[in-house]
Amino acid sequence: xxxxxxxxxxxxxxxxxxxxxxxxxxxxxxxxxxxxxxxxxxxxxxxxxxxxxxxxxxxxxxxxxxxxxxxxxxxxxxxxxxxxxxxxxxxxxxxxxxxxxxxxxxxxxxxxxxxxxxxxxxxxxxxxxxxxxxxxxxxxxxxxxxxxxxxxxxxxxxxxxxxxxxxxxxxxxxxxxxxxxxxxxxxxxxxxxxxxxxxxxxxxxxxxxxxxxxxxxxxxxxxxxxxxxxxxxxxxxxxxxxxxxxxxxxxxxxxx
Numbered sequence: 127x128x129x130x131x132x133x134x135x136x137x138x139x140x141x142x143x144x145x146x147x148x149x150x151x152x153x154x155x156x157x158x159x160x161x162x163x164x165x166x167x168x169x170x171x172x173x174x175x176x177x178x179x180x181x182x183x184x185x186x187x188x189x190x191x192x193x194x195x196x197x198x199x200x201x202x203x204x205x206x207x208x209x210x211x212x213x214x215x216x217x218x219x220x221x222x223x224x225x226x227x228x229x230x231x232x233x234x235x236x237x238x239x240x241x242x243x244x245x246x247x248x249x250x251x252x253x254x255x256x257x258x259x260x261x262x263x264x265x266x267x268x269x270x271x272x273x274x275x276x277x278x279x280x281x282x283x284x285x286x287x288x289x290x291x292x293x294x295x296x297x298x299x300x301x302x303x304x305x306x307x308x309x310x311x312x313x314x315x316x317x318x319x320x321x322x323x324x325x326x327x328x329x330x331x332x333x334x335x336x337x338x339x340x341x342x343x344x345x346x347x348x349x350x351x352x353x354x355x356x357x358x359x360x361x362x363x364x365x366x367x368x369x370x371x372x373x374x375x376x377x378x379x380x381x382x
Contacts, residue, residue, distance in 0.1 A: 129154050130203040132210075133169055134307035135218065137226035138242075138300075141273045144181040145226050146300065147174040147219065150307060151203070170305045176247075176297040179284045184223050191219045229273055232308075233346055241271045241345070244279045246286055247297040270300075309337050317352060323359045324350035325368075326377045333368075333376070341372045347381050356380070 134150035152169035159165055173180030175190075182190065194202070195212040202215045210218060227235070229242070245267035252261050265286070270276045283298045290296050302308065324347055325333040331343045332350035344350065353359035359378040363369070368376050 127154075129201070131167065131169075132203050132205045132218075135222050135225075136232075136302070136308050137222040138276070139226035139228050139231075140181060140277060141228065142277070144183055145187055145223055146181050146276075147187065147222055148172070148300065148302070149174055150302075150305065154204070171300070171302040173298065173300055176299065177287075177295070178298070179280050179287065180298055180300065181280050187219060187223065188216075191216055229271065229276070233344060233349060241269050241303070242276070243299075243301045243303065244268055244270050244276070245299050246283060247299050249295045249297075250291075251293040276300075304340060304342075306340050309335070309342060318354065321380065321382050323353040323356050323378055324381050325353075325359055325363060326379050327372075328374055332379075336366065339371075341368070341374075347379075350381070352381075353378075 130151050131154055132149050132151045136148055138146040138148055140146070148171055150169055150171050152167055154167060156168040157165050158168040195215060200211040201209040202212075203210050205214075205218075246265040248263045248265060250261045250263075252259055254261070266279065266282055268275075268279070270279060280298075283296075287296055287298075327333050327341070327343045331345055332347050334342045334344050334349050335351055336342065353362065356378050363376050363378070368374075
């Protein structure tokens with residue numbers, strides 16, 4: 127039996143008040159290999175509904191959620207080892223709306239790198255037996271770093287859906303970059319004032335922390351983990367074996 131497992135939720139809030147219900151989910155019987163060679167069930171970030179423009183006012187979203195409730199079938203997806211029934215399904219979205227954040231808030235609170243990948247996944251029916259009767263392409267693949275860029279992409283998606291041919295299925299794809307749960311918001315730590323040091327990851331990205339073996343980083347130096355000295359930062363890199371574990375280039379930079 128195939129079913130969906132939901133691992134995390136972080137809805138996006140647009141400045142016009144609409145909500146994009148982003149979830150981290152995957153099938154129970156599909157597996158993937160992680161960066162360290164281990165296997166786990168597949169998972170990826172996606173809007174809850176992909177075959178429509180995935181942005182709703184809170185009222186529209188709750189109305190749509192309720193339209194899926196009331197039937198005999200009460201197993202919407204698996205979460206935390208339990209089936210989500212109608213009551214839990216409704217709470218899942220109500221709480222997601224309350225905790226929704228703008229792209230700027232995700233960056234300011236060091237939850238995410240303040241960018242999402244967006245594209246349209248197009249499947250077309252064909253008569254070619256070699257491709258099993260379907261051909262796949264992608265359109266408008268881009269990285270969105272602001273509320274305005276997301277809104278523009280949603281407008282393009284709306285037009286594409288309206289003009290799709292009868293033999294096409296169009297999925298609107300939005301993804302956070304790491305297919306892992308996002309770090310939760312904690313009480314902000316006291317930030318250093320004046321001169322301090324940060325750990326740069328690659329080019330133009332700064333380490334904000336490590337959770338459950340995953341590296342989190344941001345394009346904003348103000349969000350980076352702070353160190354009182356260059357030696358302290360170098361020691362932190364070495365003790366956690368970052369260069370080997372995450373297969374990247376790490377360096378220490380002075381900030382003010």
